[in-house]
Structures are given as structure tokens and as C-alpha cells.
Amino acid sequence: xxxxxxxxxxxxxxxxxxxxxxxxxxxxxxxxxxxxxxxxxxxxxxxxxxxxxxxxxxxxxxxxxxxxxxxxxxxxxxxxxxxxxxxxxxxxxxxx
Amino acid sequence: xxxxxxxxxxxxxxxxxxxxxxxxxxxxxxxxxxxxxxxxxxxxxxxxxxxxxxxxxxxxxxxxxxxxxxxxxxxxxxxxxxxxxxxxxxxxxxxxxxxxxxxxxxxxxxxxxxxxxxxx
Numbered sequence: 001x002x003x004x005x006x007x008x009x010x011x012x013x014x015x016x017x018x019x020x021x022x023x024x025x026x027x028x029x030x031x032x033x034x035x036x037x038x039x040x041x042x043x044x045x046x047x048x049x050x051x052x053x054x055x056x057x058x059x060x061x062x063x064x065x066x067x068x069x070x071x072x073x074x075x076x077x078x079x080x081x082x083x084x085x086x087x088x089x090x091x092x093x094x095x096x
Numbered sequence: 097x098x099x100x101x102x103x104x105x106x107x108x109x110x111x112x113x114x115x116x117x118x119x120x121x122x123x124x125x126x127x128x129x130x131x132x133x134x135x136x137x138x139x140x141x142x143x144x145x146x147x148x149x150x151x152x153x154x155x156x157x158x159x160x161x162x163x164x165x166x167x168x169x170x171x172x173x174x175x176x177x178x179x180x181x182x183x184x185x186x187x188x189x190x191x192x193x194x195x196x197x198x199x200x201x202x203x204x205x206x207x208x209x210x211x212x213x214x215x216x
Contacts, residue, residue: 001208018107018139021179021200022207093213 004028004089007035008096011044015095025051028089030082031074035095036060042071057082102126103134103210106141110159111151116144119216120162127169134173134206135166137195142180145191160192167193177203 005019005027016038019029029052031038036056038044048054058076061067077085086092104123108115119141127133137145144159151158166174174195181187181197188197198206207213 001211003207003213021138021177021203022213024204024208091210091212093207093215095215 001090002026002028004030004085004092006030006032006092006094006096007038008033008094010034010037016044017047019093019095020047022093023049023052025049028053028055028085030054030077030085031056032060032082033057036064036066039070039074040066042073045071045073048073055081055085097129099130099132100211101132101134101209102212102214103136103206105136105138105213105215106144107139107215109140109143110149111154111156115216116141116159117157117162119214120159120166122214122216123171124165124169127166127171130170133171134175134210135171136175136177136198136203136206138177138180138203140180142176142184142186145176145193145195146186147190147192149192163193175206179203 005023007015007019007029009015039056054074055077056070056074058078104119106116106119110116123133123135149158149160174193175198176195178197178199
């Protein structure tokens, strides 16, 4: 079963490393709220396999002035796509 | 009622916030409804398992009692992430209740095979 992992706190939390211990190939990772600070600089995401899609919520990036700075590996999503993602994956695992 | 496999992840140290207790309560509630419940200790959550705790000194309830109720409520699968233990210099002998230690691959399998993962 595939999972969408949502991360909503900043990299200082170290939560991405915990998350990656549960991530399987095919899972997705969505950065929201302060979690979008993982998107810059791109090296913060070096530990994420190419087998995992990454997304970030556009509104949260805009709010924090990060929109033009993020890694090319990340797909921007709006609220509508956010909802669709939660349905596309079999389950959601939230990290906060 | 349809039975689902639920995995609860306890990631918080026991007394700094009420979150540790909250995760236990949620898991017990699920067990009462005869769901298949796994309970995984990870990150700072492994501190809940340390022996010889006594929270009276800080006017709190010692968490060990609550953990013992897991088994009473039919939660047979109490699990702990080996990496989290190692990072904190803990081993099986340091733990207050009997838990199964999972390696990296087993933890990943647990999450993948669960219908629902509750990570508070």
C-alpha cells in the first residue's frame, strides 16, 4: 500500500530522517506549513530516493518567500491538488 | 465491524507533554473496538520504555503503568525501532516492558502493511 507522508515542521526537527525510515518506493512526500523549509537549500533532500515523488504546498512557499528557490525535484501543488493527493495514495502518514 | 490493522507511533518522551499519554489512550480505544493494533516506539518515544521511572517527583503519573495496560487490552504487538534505541544508547536490557525490536526493514514493512498509521 502506498502512503503520502506529510511533513509540517522545519528541518530543525530532524523529522525527515524519521520519516525516511518508513518510506517505501512509490510513496510520496508532501511538505506543508513550516515543512516547506525542507525545500531550500536542495541538499536537505539528498536523502530522499528518486523513487519517491516530492510535493510542496505553493501557498506555504509563497508565504515564506521560498517560491523561486526550491529544488527542481519538487512538484508544486495547490490546495486542490493537495486534496487529490490524499486520495491518490492509499493512506496518509502525517509527521508534525 | 470491519477489522483494520492500525499502527500507532509513539515518538515523544514521556513527561514533557501529554502526547505520549495521548497516543496510548488512542491505541487502547482502538483495541477496545477489536481492531488489530500495533504500537511502535520510535525517536524520543523509546524513552517511555526505560526501566525504574518514578514521576511522582514531578507530580506526574509514571508511564509504565499505562504501558502495561497495552497488553491487557489485547495489543500484543508492542514494537520498538532499533535505530532509535541505538541513537540513545539503549538496549533491550534497559526496557521496562517486553517489546519486539524491529530492524530498519521490519519498520518499513510495518508501515507499508498497515491500513492506517497514526503518528501523533
